[in-house]
Ligand code: B12
């Protein structure tokens with residue numbers, strides 16, 4: 001009798017899981033999987049990474065470590081994470097391309113409206129869909145915020161592996177994807193983790209990084225990473241830091257551009273909410289340097305440039321201009 005009840009529960013959970021995944025795709029997510037919330041299998045890597053000081057001034061990563069190591073503690077009633085990928089790739093850039101007359105380079109993930117806003121709205125719609133499919137279900141949505149180990153959960157949800165460049169790589173799409181997570185107490189069936197490591201003997205990302213930021217495969221010293229320096233680092237640059245950013249005004253794509261999984265499988269997104277906005281994809285660096293806070297807010301207030309803000313973007317613009325005038329080493 002008990003076995004029959006359990007079989008019915010599983011069949012119902014499986015039906016609901018399929019329905020949630022269908023709704024996620026309809027809402028515009030490119031891939032979706034379900035992850036368990038057991039303790040992080042790579043907690044020791046996170047501890048070592050933090051202890052080595054690789055987080056730089058991102059002190060929030062130290063504060064959030066316990067929850068990252070035990071994702072079940074983030075929302076104690078949650079049973080699973082619904083993990084989504086959204087492709088933001090806009091096309092291969094010519095690796096030899098000089099940055100435009102107007103300025104420095106901007107990482108592709110920032111070429112449109114701020115993804116935190118776009119995906120937060122979409123994830124909230126997914127949470128509503130979960131409530132319709134599983135009446136009374138409680139959920140919480142996360143994208144690049146909060147103590148959620150997003151790459152770990154994506155790997156566990158079967159969506160891809162963590163490459164030597166630390167990116168979550170989807171074998172069908174590459175790594176130019178955003179990860180979004182809904183923690184929920186709904187009874188859904190977890191996927192099998194993506195166990196394979198498809199990097200093999202390749203090390204293109206490690207060799208191409210312009211600042212040698214990888215201290216070992218899969219271990220990034222964020223303090224040397226251009227993405228960290230131009231987005232997360234607070235305060236002025238030292239002379240060395242200024243030189244490290246080169247011609248990157250915001251973020252960096254090099255360790256993804258060279259990855260064969262992106263070269264072969266990344267396809268331009270057709271996401272209507274992620275269309276390219278020229279003022280962020282190819283901004284006027286000189287104007288940024290001179291910009292007033294009110295004008296900056298009007299122009300970039302709903303874009304990823306808001307994270308470093310007017311002071312951070314002025315610092316970045318000054319570095320790009322200084323590096324442009326520097327004689328080649
Ligand atoms: C802090 C942070 C950064 C920092 C530090 C980056 C880093 N490599 O740790 C900086 C500012 C440098 C950064 C840069 C970028 N970031 Co960032 N970042 C984050 C954030 C907020 C936390 C990551 C973190 O905890 N890092 C500490 C390390 C130790 O943890 P981890 O990266 O999660 O790694 C874990 C797993 O990899 C696992 N692990 C380790 N070894 C192995 C081996 C195997 C086999 C497996 C399965 C797992 C595994 O253990 C680690 C610890 O749990 C996440 C969002 C989030 N909440 O997770 C976004 C996030 C990782 N960033 C993202 C992006 C897009 C970027 C950039 C591409 C932006 C850009 N173009 O400039 C670059 C890429 C740089 C790079 N090569 O990593 C995306 C990545 C999407 C994806 N497909 O992987 C995320 C998930 C945000 C999002 N929601 O989409 N980022």
Ligand code: SF4
Nearest residue numbers: 209225226252254255
């Ligand atoms: S984002 Fe750029 S600087 Fe950072 S690790 Fe990748 S290639 Fe190096």
Ligand code: SF4
Nearest residue numbers: 163164199202205259
């Ligand atoms: S460039 Fe090569 S080593 Fe680096 S993540 Fe891609 S496949 Fe892995």
